[in-house]
Each structure stands twice: as structure tokens, then as C-alpha cells.
Amino acid sequence: MDVEAEIKEQLTGHFGVDEEQVRPEATLAELGMDSLAFMELLVILEQRAGVAVAEHLSDINPSTTLAETVSRLETVLAAAHGATRTAAGHGTGKAPTGAPAREARGGRLGGAP
Template identity: 45%
Template sequence: MPLTYDTLVSVLAEVTGVDEELITPQTTLLDIEMDSLLLVEFAVVLEERHGVDLADNLDLTQGSTIADLVQALAEQSPNAAAAPSTTAAQ
């Protein structure tokens, strides 16, 4: 079963403490205060729960959006889906 946009948002909300409703495809990592330590925690959760290995070489900055993160994961892992659900984009 692929890792969906909605699942990624849920994990991001859990790791960062930001309400899921505030995380959209246009939200940046800076907006949700995702620093390097939180990114490591996020990577560990993805690996443990979904078998997705968040590569150290992902080209993400604090200005990267959630859509950028989802796309990078989809390109890297067959278990990740790039497209946000229709409800997430509203």
C-alpha cells in the first residue's frame, strides 16, 4: 500500500506538533519549523511505520514545500505516492 500525501501530513503533524489542517502542499518546512532534528525524527517514523527510507541526499531546504517533500519521496520510493488527495488540496 503506498504512502499517501494524507499519511505524510499526519506524520508531519505528529512530529512537529502542527495541526494537520494547517499543513497544505504549499506549506514550507520553515512554516512548520522543521529543523534537522525533526527531519531525522520524521525519517525514523517513515522507516518504522511505512518502510520508506528518507535518503540523506534529498535536496530539501527550509524553503521547500510539503509538495516538494512528497514529490522527492515519490521519486525515491515505490511505497510513496506523489499526488495529494483531493481533500488535502482544498
């Protein structure tokens, strides 16, 4: 997901923010985003990304810039997708979480001789 493009699309389309106002240095307050509107934006982004993000962004406030918000969201989404891939065993070279690891000799479980 292109976080910046998605946020810009939501701000202009859903929230009616003038496109010229949507600049990286603009604060959420300058964009007319109070805490309720910001939570609504997060719900929309969570639905699109399939990842819960609101609980990780509690420190974002009206004086946070759009660039800072985008950066934080990208970090949270990347971490969530990385955790999902790791939990599924993708790209780690390890068995998925919860799967038994087999000992190299004899294929025994739990390291029993």
C-alpha cells in the same frame, strides 16, 4: 504507502502541527520543521515503509514545500520498491540478480557448448 497522508498524520499527530497549516505550498520552515525534526520524520517514514530514504533527500531544506517533499519521497520510495522487485526477479522476465542464466539449448550454464 500513501506518502502525503502519512506525512500529514505525522506532522499533526507526532509533531503537533496545526492541521490548517499543513498545506502543499507550506515550506518545512513554515511547518516548524528544522533539520533535526525533518530527520526524525524521515526515520518514522523509513520504519513504516521499510526503505532507507534519508540518504536520497539530502537536498531538501527548510524552504522546500510540503508538495515538493511528498513528490521527492514518492519518487525515492517508488525507485526503492522497483529495485526490490527487480532484484527479486519480479516483473522483469529475467532471473533474480545473482541467479545463473541457463542457455536455451541444453540448459547449460555460462553458455558452454
